[in-house]
Amino acid sequence: MSNVSACCSYIQALVILCVLLMGYVLRYLCGYRGDRGFSSYRDIRPGGYGNATDVCDSSGGSKTSNTIGELLFGYVVPSVLNLLSFVSAVLVCKVIEHEQLQNLIERVFLLSAKPKRLCRMLWFYLGVALTLLLLLFAYACCVVIMQPAQIIKVAWLAEKLRNWELCLRIGLLCTILLQDLVEIIILSSYYIECYLLRVHLETLSHKLLMHSIDSLDWMREILEFRKLLERVNQHVSIPVCFLIVMNLAYAFAGLVYLFKDFDFHYCALKLVLLNIANVMLWLFLGLLPFFVAGSVTRVCQNAQANGHQIRVRPFVYHNTSAEDLNSTLLFASSLDMSAKLFRMPIQSNYLCFAILVVTIVVLTLGMCLNLSALGKF
Structure with a gap:
């Protein structure tokens, strides 16, 4: 039964791997990017003529050509990072010995004085993970x-797949949901293991x-804890690192897009808020780990x-010898x-400094790149 x-x-x-690969291809065919949604919010048809009722087109309806850089950094690299995170997570779960996770769960619940509170916190982490998944999928759905019209941006495929528009939209949403689900499962597993530690x-x-x-006995338990922590640092954190790079790249690319290329004057307010x-x-998913x-x-x-x-503590250890205390x-x-993470120790003071740098960069972008984005007065 175990073999089956x-x-x-x-x-x-x-x-799941095959569906993920199909999703990466479908994302490129539809021009969907994680940092900004669709590359161009207009009716993309063969021949380059656009619809007059564009949702948002900063180029004024002109045809935008795809470059090698956009293909590489907008689609290939994020897809590779997402794929590597899934493959490494599968290797960690199925190839590397994972009995230490069961050992950790048993030790935590046996030693815990408040197991009910521990269970509530675990359910809270699962609830947060489900909320993040729903938020990611809600953005994709919106x-x-x-x-407004066809989502296929490849000219020679647009007319052929015109009658399959609804199926393409549903397929794109399903593959996006699976990719987000894989990411949330990997991140939430890391969060729960760190919480248990x-x-x-x-x-x-x-x-x-x-x-x-x-x-x-405390020394023995600490040595066992070091083994559990080493497993998290050496193996469990690997897929998380791939996702951190992808999430932060999406966040910073979205920031640059908002401050530099996004046209606030001609876009609907709901699209601005969505971006x-x-x-x-x-940014939250990239910094939370x-x-x-x-x-x-x-x-x-x-x-x-x-x-x-x-x-x-003289009253607690008054019967303990000085040799044992030493x-x-x-x-x-x-x-x-x-x-x-990334084989580097993570400390709170360095993390606060990094957040300070990010905040200064965001303020600088807002001051220098798009001062008139919200209009004039």
């Missing part, structure tokens, strides 16, 4: 519905300070001070644990 289920899981992964280490630290666990919401959503990893690093740094804290102090002080 394993075979079915591989077949499922292969089917953009596809607002496209953080709760596990906080529980161990609390038990040590309350002297409800022996010092030697702003899209940029904020990609750093915040989650930074929270794990903060707990790891707090664990280093456990040895000093038990030394200043050994615990040395062991805790020598701990060098942190959550890593």
